[in-house]
Amino acid sequence: MIPSTVSQQQQRNLLYLLLLALACLGSLVLALTSGSIEISLSDLWQVITTDQTSLQSTVVHELRLPRALSALIVGAQLALAGCLMQVLLRNPLADPYVLGVSGGAAVGALFSIMMGLGSFAMSANAFIGAMVNLLLVFGLAHSQGSWSPTRLLLTGVVTAAGWGAVISFMLSISQDHQLTGMVFWLMGDLSRAQLPGQHSLVFIICLLLSWALARPLNLMLRGEMQAKALGVSVYPLQIGLYLLASLLTASAVTQAGSIGFLGLVVPHILRLSLGTDHRLLLPASALAGGCLLLLADTLARTLIAPQQLPVGVITAFIGVPVFLWVLQKSNRGLV
Amino acid sequence: MSLTNNGDKSGSASTINDAIETTPKVLLAAQQLGVKIAGKTICQNLDLELKAGEIWGVLGGNGAGKTTLLHTLAGFREPDQGQVLIEQTPIKQIKAKHRAQKLGFLLQDEKNAFPATVLETALQGRHPHLGHWQWESIEDEKIALKALEQVGLSDYTERTLDRLSGGERQRLKIATLLVQDPKIWLLDEPANHLDLHHQISLLTLLKEQTKQQQGCLLMSLHDLNLAWRFCDKLIFIYPDDCTREHKVEQGDKAALLQAEKLQHLYQHPIHCLDTAQGKVFIAG
Known part of the structure; x- marks a missing residue:
């Protein structure tokens, strides 16, 4: 039974956010301790609190921590972007990639792989590709003076299809040894991840700005x-x-390629279980998205170790059954 | 569950008397208003004054431009000529949020991408009154619960919108407006989807509210009997092919609700009968 008074609702919201934050912390600990070198909880505590140079310390600080933090940030960004996109387009099928941002980024990234450029140039080109798409879709959807969600959606979907064609073309003309890297990028992969310094700043600023818009967003649904x-x-x-x-989306895609499914499913799972108030939904989406991607990435690198799976495969493997289960159990209408 | 507001009757009578002694204030005005849509003229050089305590009706056939006129008066679209004023201030110069504190609008259709609950929806009426980061207070919730009681939706507070019937959704929209508590009410076909009982009880509620709080109300209607019963003044928007001199006519309801004018308005014969229960209109 949902509590009826406003104050109860606020307490309930705080509780949910606290639980989700704890879940994030739990998955962070899990990610730092598990892998080809098992690190116990007490060892992890020592590694973090003391300034020692050991193998364990190197593994945690140089490999696992940057990757885990990236996963948290990317997951949070994708889920938040998906939630915003679904309100903007008022369409339950919208995800962060629906307007072609990932397509533009992918063309930039694949171009860098084809040219044999380094990972910095790859990130830069991916970001440039995403920005080109942002301006292109905005300009085209705007041209007639009217600017409806449907117009924006159609413009974006068709532009995304255009990028898709360019991607297919690039895949078909590139050499065999480059293909694995390209496919991993397209499916989403965190193995190149570095400490998400400026990206976490982008995330925090966007989260605060969108949170400030939460009540108007509730009205936009109507x-x-x-x-x-x-x-x-x-x-x-x-x-x-x-x-x-x-x-x-551009920031997330630049870090980890186009990880699918997360941005579509996380906001829906939360809407179905927590309701449609964006004051709760936006931060909850960010926390749940981060948590889910971190768990998925931990699985991706441990499941068939030393081989690694693209994390996008795992997010879909977890996301599909969870989403269908919540949809079955929910007594809230979707549309 | 009380559907009509049985509030302090004597109090409301005295406010009305006070208002009659002083000249009623003009709350919403149109000056030399010209509105066109898709190349079709809806009105030209229209001067309109909605004064405190007045209830107006807009009548016209399908596609005559009732909704477009209401949207223009609410500031949702720019007029092609002239201007709209809220209490002497041009509506263009008023911020959206401040406008919503004074002017409430009942939309004809509504979309719900992801349905909220009935209580959440009613609480959205508080939006223009809340600060940016402010949450609804217990007071706001009391206002919302009272409005839901007034429209007879008290038992449905936790229900989501997709589980309401058309009439219940219409009542919820009216409840949201009651929560918004504006001075100027613009209602686009408020009687839509409502059964007879709710048509009468809700329009009575809105009428009493308007008279008591010295607000003003303008609604588009298709039912002449409702227009006769609830409106003080009317606006007729005649069809294009009509040979009348003016396309838009306004005046007291008794002057406008005449068989000959109604025939022009709807391009259909309409009979006015005087019965023991009052005037009745029947389509021929």
Whole structure:
């Protein structure tokens, strides 16, 4: 039974966020301790608190921690971007990639692999590709003066299809030894991950900005006109949403390639179980997305170790049954 | 469950008397308003004054432009000529949020991408009154619960919108407006989807609210009997092919609700009968 008074609801929201934060912490500990070299909890504590140089310390600080933090940030960015995109387009099928941001980034990244450029150039080119897409879709959807979600969605979907064609072309003309790297990038892969310094800054700024828009977002669910009638300046809000979601996606894709499914499914799972209030939904999506991707990545690198799986495979393997289960159990309507 | 507001009747009577002694304030005004949609003129040089305590109706056939006129008066779309004023301030100069504190709008259709609960939806009416980071308080919740009681949805607070019937959703929209508590009410076909009982009880509630709080209300209607019963003044939007001199006519309901004018308005014969229960309109 959902508590009926506003104050109970607020306490409930805090509790959910706290639980999700704990889950994130738990998966972080799990990620740092598990792998080809098992590290016990007490060893982990020592490694973190003392300044020693041992094999365990190197493994934790140089390999596992950057990768784990990247997973948290990327997962959080994707889930948050997915949630924003679903409100902007008012479409339950929207995900962070629906408007072609990942397609633009992929073309940039694959181009770098083909040219044999280093990982820095690859990230830079992926980000440039994402930004080109952002401006292209925005400009094209805008051209006639009217700017409806449907128009934006169609423009983005068709642009994404265009990128898809370019990607297929690049895959078919590239050499065999480059193909594995390309396919891993396209499926999403955290093995190149570095400490997400500037990316976590992007994430925190976007989270705070979108959280500040949470109540207007609730109104947007009931249509642009209804939001307008209740005093929301709809057009600036839509542009803001588009920029925030695109920036988050671009940043996530730059770090880890196009990890699928997470951005579509996490917001839905939370909506079905926690309700549609974005003041809870936005931070909850970020926490749950981060937690889920970190768990998936830990599995991806331990399941058939020393071989690694692309994490995108695991997110789909976990996400599909969880989503279907929640959908079956939920007594909330989806559309 | 009380559907009509049985509040302090004597209190409301005295406020009305006070208002009659002083000239009622103009809350919403249109000056030389010209509205076109898709090349079709809906009105030209329209001057309109909605004063405190007045209830207006907009009547016209399908596609005459009732909704477009209401949207223009609410500031949702720019007029092609002239301007709309809320308490003497041009509506263009008023921030969306401040406008929503004064002017409430009942939309004809509504979309729900991800349905919220009935209580959450009613609470959304508080949006224009809350600060940026502010949460709804216990007071806001009381206001919302009272509005839900007034429209007869008290038992459905935790239900999601996709599980409501068309009429229940319409009542919820009216409840959200009651929670928003504006001075100026613009309602686009408020009687839509409502059964007879709820048409009468909710329009009575809105009428009493308008008279008591000295607000003003403008609604588009298709039912002449409701227009006769609830409105003080009317706006007729005649069809294009009509040979009348003015496309838009406004005035007291008694002057406008005449068989000959209604025939022009709907391009259909309409009979007015005087019965023991009052005037009744029947389509021929």
